Amino acid sequence: MNHYLNYLIEANIGLLLFLVMYWLLLRTETAFTIKRIYLISSMLAEVIFPLVSITDNASAIPSLSSIVPSYLLPEITLSRTGPTTSHVAFLSIPFWKILFLTYIIGVIFFSLRLTIQLICLFKEIRKSTPYQSNGKYNIREVNEQFPTFSFFNTIVIGQANKLSAADKELIIKHETVHADNYHSVDILLVEITRILFWFNPFVGTYKKIITNVHEFEADEKATQLHNVDQYCNLLARVALMSADFKLANHFNNSLTLKRITMMKTIKKKMNVWKVAASAMIAAGFFVAVACQDQVAKQGNELATSKDVPQEDQQKQIEHDSKIDDDVYTIVEQQADFPGGQEALYKYLGENIKFPEEARRQNAGGKVFVELTIQTDGTLSDVKIIKSAQTTFDDESLKNAHKSMDDEALRLVKLSPKWIPAKNKGVVVKSKFVLPISFAVEN
Numbered sequence: 001m002n003h004y005l006n007y008l009i010e011a012n013i014g015l016l017l018f019l020v021m022y023w024l025l026l027r028t029e030t031a032f033t034i035k036r037i038y039l040i041s042s043m044l045a046e047v048i049f050p051l052v053s054i055t056d057n058a059s060a061i062p063s064l065s066s067i068v069p070s071y072l073l074p075e076i077t078l079s080r081t082g083p084t085t086s087h088v089a090f091l092s093i094p095f096w097k098i099l100f101l102t103y104i105i106g107v108i109f110f111s112l113r114l115t116i117q118l119i120c121l122f123k124e125i126r127k128s129t130p131y132q133s134n135g136k137y138n139i140r141e142v143n144e145q146f147p148t149f150s151f152f153n154t155i156v157i158g159q160a161n162k163l164s165a166a167d168k169e170l171i172i173k174h175e176t177v178h179a180d181n182y183h184s185v186d187i188l189l190v191e192i193t194r195i196l197f198w199f200n201p202f203v204g205t206y207k208k209i210i211t212n213v214h215e216f217e218a219d220e221k222a223t224q225l226h227n228v229d230q231y232c233n234l235l236a237r238v239a240l241m242s243a244d245f246k247l248a249n250h251f252n253n254s255l256t257l258k259r260i261t262m263m264k265t266i267k268k269k270m271n272v273w274k275v276a277a278s279a280m281i282a283a284g285f286f287v288a289v290a291c292q293d294q295v296a297k298q299g300n301e302l303a304t305s306k307d308v309p310q311e312d313q314q315k316q317i318e319h320d321s322k323i324d325d326d327v328y329t330i331v332e333q334q335a336d337f338p339g340g341q342e343a344l345y346k347y348l349g350e351n352i353k354f355p356e357e358a359r360r361q362n363a364g365g366k367v368f369v370e371l372t373i374q375t376d377g378t379l380s381d382v383k384i385i386k387s388a389q390t391t392f393d394d395e396s397l398k399n400a401h402k403s404m405d406d407e408a409l410r411l412v413k414l415s416p417k418w419i420p421a422k423n424k425g426v427v428v429k430s431k432f433v434l435p436i437s438f439a440v441e442n
Contacts, residue, residue, distance in 0.1 A: 005100070007050050012200050014046030014285050015193075019202055021281050022209070025274045032217035038278055039210050040186055043193055045282055076345065077437040078352055103199070110195045121151060128156050131168075137176060150175040152184045170222065177218035186210055327372055327429045333422040335373040335430050337415070348411055348436075355403030358438060363400040365389075366437040367408040375427045377417035382409060385433065408436045 022042070026035050128140035138154045146158035148171055155175040157168060178184070190207045197203050337344035358364070365388025372381040388401040412434065421430035 008103075008197070010050035011046050012197055014049065015043075015197065015200060015206070016202055017281070017285060018042035018046060019206060019209075021278065025277060029274070030216075032213050032220060034275070036181075036186070036210070036213050036217060039206070039213065040189065042282065043189060043206065045285060047193065047196070049285060076348060076435065077439050078348060078354070106198045107195055110198045114191050114195065125151070125154055125156060131157065131160070137172075137179060139172060148175075150178045150184070152182075153179045155179070174218050174222040177221045178214060181217065183214045183218075186214065327431045328421060328423055329431050331421040331423040331428060331430055334432070335377075335421040336419045338417070338419060347415065351411060351414060353407060353410075354438070355400065355407050357396075357403040358400040361396055361400040363397055363404075364438050365401050365404050366435060367405055369408050369412050369434045369436060370431065371412055371434065372429060372431045373418045373420050374429055375420050377420050379413065379415060379418065381431070382412050384409065388438065404438045407438075411436070 022035075022038065026038060029035060124146075125140065128142045131139045131141040136153060140154065140156050141160035142156060142158050143161040144159070146156070148158040149156055155172060157163065157171055160168065163171070187207075187210070190203070190210060194203045194207070337347070339346075366386075367384060367388050368386035370381070370383055370385045371379050374380055384405050388404040389398055390401075393401060420427050422428065
């Protein structure tokens with residue numbers, strides 16, 4: 001689960017990055033084919049690049065471990081007489097399991113929605129009347145109130161009884177551009193991306209932009225051998241027709257005015273530097289996400305399946321840890337103090353030396369200590385991530401609070417070996433935070 005959450009973070013960062021760069025560099029350009037290539041390529045890149053790993057260097061994009069806080073243990077409150085109380089931590093593994101379950105439910109919902117949309121689309125196509133077929137395109141007609149659209153090589157002309165032969169010729173010319181350029185494949189790719197990233201509102205924006213570019217591209221090619229004014233007149237006459245099929249390419253799309261304006265706009269070549277900048281951005285994103293081993297390390301987990309002896313699994317994990325610094329913050333079985341929480345309280349109570357400076361000042365505070373439990377149970381990387389000090393401390397209080405920081409570090413570093421964490425039945429390194437509160441006594 002940790003790997004997949006990392007993947008979702010990276011992929012959605014990529015989606016937003018490519019969308020922003022499109023808005024800055026390509027939005028006003030009239031080279032529609034190049035814009036379409038950029039949009040589809042960037043969409044594929046954001047899905048595929050996070051799956052690739054080419055080196056073990058640190059990532060420029062934050063992994064889950066740096067975005068999701070380390071696992072927070074129950075708070076330990078210390079006084080001069082030892083541990084007194086503990087509180088349940090606000091962050092625990094079930095929260096992330098619930099979050100992941102919610103994501104899976106969303107994926108199932110949007111998958112079912114896409115399936116239903118496809119079924120409805122095919123049903124309506126079958127209801128239409130064959131108009132003509134030249135072997136490459138399946139052209140059909142509907143006389144009642146119905147949208148004109150294409151889906152792959154099938155073209156459906158709505159309200160055909162109200163259109164002249166010349167009108168139908170223009171419509172077919174437009175829709176064949178969609179078919180020849182496989183625009184329906186683009187739409188399906190966007191819908192699959194929406195299933196994977198249904199929680200990201202920018203996926204809908206992506207689809208709208210791609211749909212618009214499709215229409216601009218089809219209009220441009222359809223009017224190369226036809227009168228633009230005649231074509232625009234036809235667009236205006238059918239603009240009020242509805243468009244009920246979100247998976248299809250519509251001739252009478254709601255962006256009619258934009259299409260007419262775009263056709264009358266003087267076309268210009270795209271600046272080379274914009275193409276180069278777009279390519280460099282894609283390359284930079286690839287290097288950023290491929291130079292880390294996050295999603296690809298799933299292969300290492302597969303290598304440590306139940307068919308491999310436990311000893312070999314342990315060696316594999318330790319080897320990966322040395323290479324990848326594979327430290328988990330979300331695991332199936334969290335590391336634990338020998339004997340459990342009660343034993344941890346007892347250890348702290350027997351070893352605490354309540355800071356003399358804090359006693360004199362009657363000062364209290366809370367220290368957050370981060371630590372890593374190695375696969376052999378030893379502690380490493382013990383450090384303060386939030387000090388007891390505040391910006392309002394005077395000099396005496398600073399010394400008192402610093403003494404709390406020092407005592408918290410001393411207590412944790414003197415701790416005996418812990419029972420290491422396990423993930424998928426394999427011992428792994430894990431990182432978490434231990435809050436230690438020094439109580440004020442009246």
